[in-house]
Amino acid sequence: MGILTPHQLAFIFGLLGNIVSFLVFLAPVPTFLIIYKKKSSEGYHSIPYVIALSSAMLLLYYGLLKSNAVLIITINSIGCVIEVIYLMLYLIYAPQKQKSFTIKLILVFNVGAFALMMVTVSFFVKGPNRVTAVGCVCAVYNVAVFSAPLSIMRRVIKTKSVEYMPFSLSFFLTLCATMWFFYGLFVKDMVIALPNVLGFLFGIAQMILYLVYKGKKGNESNQKQQECTEMKMNSTEDDKAYTKDNNQPTDLQTNRQMNVLFQRRSLELNVNV
Numbered sequence: 001m002g003i004l005t006p007h008q009l010a011f012i013f014g015l016l017g018n019i020v021s022f023l024v025f026l027a028p029v030p031t032f033l034i035i036y037k038k039k040s041s042e043g044y045h046s047i048p049y050v051i052a053l054s055s056a057m058l059l060l061y062y063g064l065l066k067s068n069a070v071l072i073i074t075i076n077s078i079g080c081v082i083e084v085i086y087l088m089l090y091l092i093y094a095p096q097k098q099k100s101f102t103i104k105l106i107l108v109f110n111v112g113a114f115a116l117m118m119v120t121v122s123f124f125v126k127g128p129n130r131v132t133a134v135g136c137v138c139a140v141y142n143v144a145v146f147s148a149p150l151s152i153m154r155r156v157i158k159t160k161s162v163e164y165m166p167f168s169l170s171f172f173l174t175l176c177a178t179m180w181f182f183y184g185l186f187v188k189d190m191v192i193a194l195p196n197v198l199g200f201l202f203g204i205a206q207m208i209l210y211l212v213y214k215g216k217k218g219n220e221s222n223q224k225q226q227e228c229t230e231m232k233m234n235s236t237e238d239d240k241a242y243t244k245d246n247n248q249p250t251d252l253q254t255n256r257q258m259n260v261l262f263q264r265r266s267l268e269l270n271v272n273v
Contacts, residue, residue, distance in 0.1 A: 010186035014071035017179035021075050024172055025082045032089050041093040046102040049090065051145065053083035054109045058141060061118070062134045062191065071183070072192070135191035142195040149202050156209050160216045167210045174203025 004012070028049075035041045056079035063072035087106065091099055117137060125133045156165050177199030184193025 006186045010183055013179050013183040017183055018071055018075045020172060020176045020179055022078060024176055025079050028086060035093050039093055041090050042095050046090050049083050049086045050105045050109055056080045056083060057114055058138045062138050065131045065134055139191050139195055153206060153209055156213055160213050162210045162213050165206055165210060170203055170206040170210060174200060177203055
């Protein structure tokens with residue numbers, strides 16, 4: 001009586017996966033608080049949120065086609081709502097150029113590509129094969145987006161700095177991948193389980209990199225070098241113009257850092273659900 005059945009274990013891991021995934025979905029909230037206070041999303045990128053919404057939509061559709069997939073449906077329904085809110089806030093405060101670019105992305109990925117897939121599956125794939133077809137699309141999509149953490153790991157190795165890869169985010173993403181792997185394993189759903197093997201391995205690699213490069217001064221040297229370059233570039237301007245221009249790169253650097261972090265979160269989240 002003390003041994004849990006595979007169905008019970010699947011429910012436990014799926015529930016834990018929902019909780020952890022929900023927390024990761026909320027990771028960009030501080031960014032949007034800053035955007036709201038500044039009344040501008042200039043310097044931030046919308047691509048992570050478009051991709052995260054696309055992934056949640058795919059997995060939601062997969063969960064609706066598949067039987068006994070309530071835990072997949074719940075978290076991805078919540079994810080869709082959260083990502084839509086993020087994109088709405090982004091569009092409200094985005095400059096015209098970024099707003100136009102984001103609308104085009106949404107029309108291409110979240111409307112056009114998704115509608116094309118639904119039409120294709122509905123008219124050209126019959127019966128149980130629909131679940132398999134959509135599952136393959138989800139798996140391929142989730143594996144493809146692993147290019148994002150790879151680029152950040154490369155950046156850490158190159159700069160010898162973990163500024164753009166906080167340990168807490170890597171830990172929760174690894175935990176998320178672990179929960180969904182075991183959920184997929186116990187319900188015998190390889191569409192969910194297999195991509196999260198990569199999620200787990202990349203998460204472990206990121207935490208190892210963090211421990212290796214923690215405390216390194218590579219980033220500080222880069223900052224000093226950048227500051228010297230900026231001083232030379234602005235030396236011919238008056239003090240007022242210099243002060244304004246010297247502060248602007250600092251703001252952009254902060255924005256760039258936060259965008260790299262949340263781009264990584266959004267992209268990795270695609271393979272954790």
